[in-house]
Amino acid sequence: MNYIDILKMGFVINWTAPDCQHCEKMVEDVDLIIISSYICFCKDKSYLKICGGEDGKLNVKNKIVIAVGSAVIGAFAVIIAIYFYKRRKNTNKSYAKSYAQSRSLSSELTSKDLESGSQYFGRSQNFGVQHFTYKELEEATNYFDPSKELGEGGFGTVYYGKLYDGRSVAVKRLFENNYKRVEQFKNEVEILASLVHPNLVSLYGCTSRHSRELLLVYEYVSNGTVADHLRGKEAKHGKLTWPIRMNIAVETASALKYLHISEIIHRDIKTNNILLDAHFHVKVADFGLSRLFPYDQTHVSTAPQGTPGYVDPEYHQCYQLTDKSDVYSFGVVMIELISSLPAVDITRHRHEINLASMALNRIQNQALHEIVDPTLGFESDSKVKKMIVAMGELAFQCLQSSKDMRPSMDEVLESLKDIQNGGKHKSQPEVMDISSLSDDAVLLNNVPPPLSPDSNVRSNYTTPNTSG
16 A cells, blocks of 8 residues: 555554553654554553543543444445445456356367367367466465465566476466456467577466366576565575576567567566576566557557566657567666666655666766676676676666667667677678677766757667668
8 A cells, every 4th residue: 555545544553662651652642643542561551641631531522422423433334335345246257257258268279179189198279388277386386385386477476386297387367257357368368379598487277168267387487586586585596697697688578579589579578587407598487468560561550568667768758569668677677686676766866766767867867886796806807897887888778768779679689699798790791799898988988978869860879770
């Protein structure tokens, strides 16, 4: 809840005082606008104190106040009870409707599979993926044991499970069965079933039309998320060295390039959705918000969805989703890899709550070093320093407010490979020669200031793009 709602509802304040006298004194020091009584929990017993009256004795004014207050509260309680009763009744109807929709969806998927005659271990398939029963997934996760929770995806809780055939899996369980969730379920199945890439998480299957709930079954990726290793439970181990971070950027860009070639926009690229296997190779996950994007269109008009701090500002303003929206989000990810800082942090200065804004400011003012993770060896290793500065420059281009000023994901990938190989990867002639730079100041001096959405000037890194 936000603080306004809390103030409207009211709240209880507890003070700790050494004795009853201190308790009474503390309450007297508070501006008692609404409070009419308070309780002191003392060592011997609890004492009810009435404001404006003597201990336990009510004066006439307080009796009237309490009587009126009680009547109002009583009426309010009755209204709330009626409201929740009706809401529960409507919820039950809604659940029954959404359950029917989910069964209808599963039935639709199953009928398509039966028509195609496809089989996998003797089961019919949904869009080419395996069919699971609710019972076997329930048993695989030990009846959705809370201790087996891996985290939360775009629209459900994810549990670790082990199938009868010995495979370790991640089972995503919907938060609720409403129409929106059913659509996201269908969207994720349809998209993932058609994709094969080493850096995309594999979808093993989903539940059948006989299932009580809609469940998705993925390959289990054992090493957590990039966010976990940057600043979460795995961060203290310091396993994400710069070479690993560099490789994470390259593999994530490779996955996104593949998606864009496949006419798919991920729409929710963030470090929480980039999984790592035991060897720190990338598996991009969570396609609940993804959109199929035909290349005969320049954009798709849709209400902005995604995670604060990663959402393309032009998409947010114009409701126009393009492949460059993923490029922007990936720019934020690159800055996270450099800094280990979260995309949004309300404890930072108000102009720096958004990491993208902070990074643009630092790079423009030749102060990238101020946000670099000190454990990466930026000051002690000239090679690492050059690579970090180059990635910062590339991220700067990706974070431009106008989509036309951002490189394509193909260009981003080629630039990252060039950075990783010290300037020796030259499949793109327009990529800046990183190895020719003597220091980071030269590179940052070439960085243009943030560009406005209507600017016609193109940056060094950007080539004309016709896809959108």
